[in-house]
Amino acid sequence: MRMHAVDAELVDLIQSYVAERLSLPETPLDHPGSKAQVDALLDGLVTPEGRDPRQVLDLYADHLSQTVLSADSPRFFAFIPAAPTKAALLFDMVVSAASLQGISWLEAAGAVAAENQALRWIADAAGLPADAGGAFVSGGSAGNLSALVVARDTQRHRLVESDGEAARHRRLRVAVSDQAHSSITNTLSILDVDALVVRTADHRLTGDALRAALDADPDPDTVVAVVATSGTTNAGIIDDLAGVGAVARERGLWFHVDGAYGGAGLFAPSVRERYAGIELADSLVVDPHKWLFAPFDCAALIYRRPRLAKAVHTQDASYLDAIHADDGSYEWNPTDYAYHLTRRARGLPLWFSLVVNGTDAYTDAIEHAISLARAVGAEIESAPHLELVREPSLGVVLFRRRGWTAQDYDAWGARLLREQVAFITSTSWEGETIGRFAFLHPGTTLDMVREVLATTA
């Protein structure tokens, strides 16, 4: 078969494209694309006999890829940017080239053990016990869903044990703050679990607020879990994890911490104390594809007691019996810890980069974004036409340009992107449209941001 034959020319073609991309000192931001434009590029492309790969790669490199904004540009300040290390990007190619799956210990012992070494690094930073563990999943959303399924089923099981069969059909609830990530809302809807929404003062969930909400609730026994965020995507705010964790212990709630964006701050000594209490988590999500410089798509999902997750997520099929050891020998099947079966060994790019670069390099790169956010905050405070909405937290800066409406922020952002100066989107804060920088890329300099701020004058 031609398409499976060794093809040195194709290898060279792709390798040289990749080499060129990886040699760029700064990836170009590029532009949004219209439907008509990309449709025209793709029209009639798929044929029975196939096409010359060089022609298709040119179409991708010269046209399609230009309509893909580079999340790893140091000028990408919108949403949450990406900044994968070179080692991680290159090892991602190894994972693909070797079809490295990470389903079970039987099939992939070395890959699974290496992934677990990277998970261990995160679990240790959080102060979770030595037997904590889990798996890398596709993203924070998948991690939150998988963790809260375990929370629901574990707690349901406990209720049935204590209250009898009637508890099997009781409606359950999860306490969340009004600042929880949108994926939490979606998760609860999928799980058919209601939310007890705890109002926050200053956008931060505290143990006191949680306790007060439970005390004021007519039916607090139906609340079986609580979700805290460390930190929020919009503002980088870290909930009172110690307070929330203590209430969770006291009331028997499952304590889930969503650190998809901000969990990386665990490695930054300048902010580490704000995470006090994270060690109480029953489950924790941290996205390496955000602030731990791994390629998409990679989220770490870690449980305090992995056997609870295994009891919920293990898929039972006769053809899978072989991956479950019955002779007592060691086994760790990543597939048993989340809602998935087949999975690529997506933790390996992080693992390779971590081992190659060393942990200090991670600390330095994370601290860079935090200190840049502080420096930009100071610049904003000193500009009379700008206003800092709140003290920057982690890598996020919220600011206001006096006199601007939502349309002004949009027009400004569009112009900056057109001129390839930056990609920046506005956000909403207490009902108002404001400006927001999300810093993460170690290549982002204060001068780049000054160039952006200069255009607000």
Ligand SMILES: *Cc1c(COP(=O)(O)O)cnc(C)c1O
């Ligand atoms: C990004 C994010 C998520 C969702 O993670 P994905 O990897 O995009 O699925 C969940 N929670 C928080 C706090 C996030 O920042």
